[in-house]
Amino acid sequence: MNRLLVLETIIQMKSFTKAAEVLGYTQSSVSQMVAGLEKEFGIQILRRSRTGVSLTAEGQAIYPYMVQTLRQYQALQERAASLKGLETGTVRIGAITSVSCYWLPDLFKKFKERYPNIEFVLQQGDYGMILDWLKRGEIDFGLMTAEYGEGFNKVVLHQTEMKAFLPSKHPLAKEDRIQIDELAADPFILVEGGGYSEPLAAFEKAGVQANVRYRIQDDYTIMAMVEAGLGVSILSELVDSRTDFDLVAKSIEPKVMRPVSIVYRDKATLPIASQYFIDFLVQHKQELR
Structure with a gap:
């Protein structure tokens, strides 16, 4: 069934590359x-062109049957889940702030529509805290960066861009993109990573050192401090999607990315x-933006 899921994702994304990123292949x-x-059915299913990927005439003829087969299999999985005890259960998750705030509420809602008696226990923390909870068995899995935590299995859900957050009147606020070394001179407000920091890794890679003045765990506190002109920061693009703070968020050159993953x-x-919520996350990761 994985091959049918891959084919469906390619059609949706109109790209082999994007489908691979979405599915983690x-x-x-x-x-x-x-x-x-294509070898199994003896026909060419997809055609590549400058405008993307599309179904051939033969592919269009059989694609509806493939989708129907995939949906029937997914329905079978759901029924088997209920027979195996998914009528009730508890999912224990540790997650970083941006994920717990911007992704999980909607995902919890959709999962509970399918399995209404499932309960969620969510603990919010930094990378180090999440790994400690995993080691002690306090959570079933974590949602955090794939760049940190040896000895754990990881499935990347989304490559999230991290942006520079500046006061609205900062000299760089009108720039389209900001070079990473241009942020080095300003007082820097670091989001505490608990053992690993994408911003600090980006500064180090660029051969400059951040002028870290504050270390804060909460994204909203950091944005309030940036708004007050106390410094600049680098945060997930997710927090920029729902903020009323008087500040600007700019892409950084070279880009700073956070591979958010299931750990x-x-x-x-x-x-x-x-187990089923992990599968649910993977199935819906193309919706994560």
Whole structure:
């Protein structure tokens, strides 16, 4: 069924590359799965062009049946889940602030529409805290960066851009993009990462050192401090989507990215509810923006 899911995602995204990013596969493996489908049915299903990827005439003829098969399999999975005890259960998650605030409420709502008796326990923290909770078994899995935490399994959900947050009257506020080294001289307000920091890694890669004046865990406190002119910061683009603070958020050159991922020890040993919510997250990751 993975091959059918890959094909559906390619059609939706009109791109092999984007489909690979969404599903967490390499572009090579996506191409191989499509080639396997075409070999199995003996026809060319997809056509690549300058405008993207589209179905061939033969592909258009069989694609509805493929989608129907995929939906029937997904329905079968859901029914099997209920028989295995997903009528009730608790999903215990540790997540960074931006994910817990901007992604999880809607995802919880959609999952509970399917499984209304499932309960969620959410703990919000930095990378170090999430890893500690995982080691102690206090959570089933974490949602955090893939760049930190050795010895854990990780599934990337989304490559989130991190942006420079500046006071609205900052000299760089009118620039389209900001060079990372241009931020080094300003007082820097660092979001506490608990062992790893994308902004500090970006400064180090650029060969400059940030002038860190404050270390804060809460994104909203940081934005309030930026608005007050106490410094600049680098935060997830997610927090820029819902803010009334008088500040600006600008893309950084070179880009600073955070690969937000599901982090866990052994999926097979997790409670059934958590296993299915992990699958649910992967199935819906193309919706995460």
